[in-house]
Amino acid sequence: DAKTTQPPSMDCAEGRAANLPCNHSTISGNEYVYWYRQIHSQGPQYIIHGLKNNETNEMASLIITEDRKSSTLILPHATLRDTAVYYCIVRVKMYSGGGADGLTFGKGTHLIIQP
Amino acid sequence: DGGITQSPKYLFRKEGQNVTLSCEQNLNHDAMYWYRQDPGQGLRLIYYSQIVNDFQKGDIAEGYSVSREKKESFPLTVTSAQKNPTAFYLCASSIAGRVNEKLFFGSGTQLSVL
Numbered sequence: 001d002a003k004t005t006q007p008p009s010m011d012c013a014e015g016r017a018a019n020l021p022c023n024h025s026t027i028s029g030n031e032y033v034y035w036y037r038q039i040h041s042q043g044p045q046y047i048i049h050g051l052k053n054n055e056t057n058e059m060a061s062l063i064i065t066e067d068r069k070s071s072t073l074i075l076p077h078a079t080l081r082d083t084a085v086y087y088c089i090v091r092v093k094m095y096s097g098g099g100a101d102g103l104t105f106g107k108g109t110h111l112i113i114q115p
Numbered sequence: 116d117g118g119i120t121q122s123p124k125y126l127f128r129k130e131g132q133n134v135t136l137s138c139e140q141n142l143n144h145d146a147m148y149w150y151r152q153d154p155g156q157g158l159r160l161i162y163y164s165q166i167v168n169d170f171q172k173g174d175i176a177e178g179y180s181v182s183r184e185k186k187e188s189f190p191l192t193v194t195s196a197q198k199n200p201t202a203f204y205l206c207a208s209s210i211a212g213r214v215n216e217k218l219f220f221g222s223g224t225q226l227s228v229l
Contacts (some may be wrong), residue, residue, distance in 0.1 A: 036218075043207070
């Protein structure tokens with residue numbers, strides 16, 4: 001699986017959009033980008049994933065550059081409850097019958113939402 | 116409600132003692148995982164299982180053992196061979212073989228050495 005690089009910490013004002021960057025310059029054509037977040041002393045929570053098209057769900061938007069070497073997770077209206085560590089992960093998607101071997105979580109970005 | 120239950124929330128181990136962390140899921144997931152997290156660090160994979168009666172070592176399996184006798188349960192034993200067991204342990208599950216690799220996590224067990 002390709003390696004990712006994220007800033008160790010970021011601040012964002014409550015109510016503003018939080019934009020979390022992730023570099024994955026060695027990503028290969030069949031590797032997906034996943035985002036999870038972990039609130040202190042809890043288990044990580046899935047947010048969103050994508051291959052090359054931008055994706056949006058009820059939690060966030062994922063913007064992947066055309067060359068796929070970087071991506072940005074966008075929380076459109078950050079609240080205090082969005083304070084957490086955000087993990088960007090790239091991996092090969094497992095197809096049916098291929099089994100699953102887990103995900104590799106780096107240190108992530110500690111996002112602090114300021115009131 | 117469906118989910119993953121880890122118990123206990125806090126666990127203390129004496130020197131030379133084996134301890135077992137419980138993980139139960141009612142999501143009907145085939146795959147289950149154990150991760151270890153040290154303060155300020157990411158998660159490291161200990162063991163994973165794709166199906167009942169089968170499991171594979173992850174990146175840091177030494178000093179740990181697991182069993183998968185039932186689909187719902189994947190207990191982790193921290194043996195006396197694990198010299199630095201103090202950490203936050205997370206159990207997860209997913210639908211193995213599906214194209215969407217979404218992991219669902221439990222709330223974790225904090226293990227400390229007395």
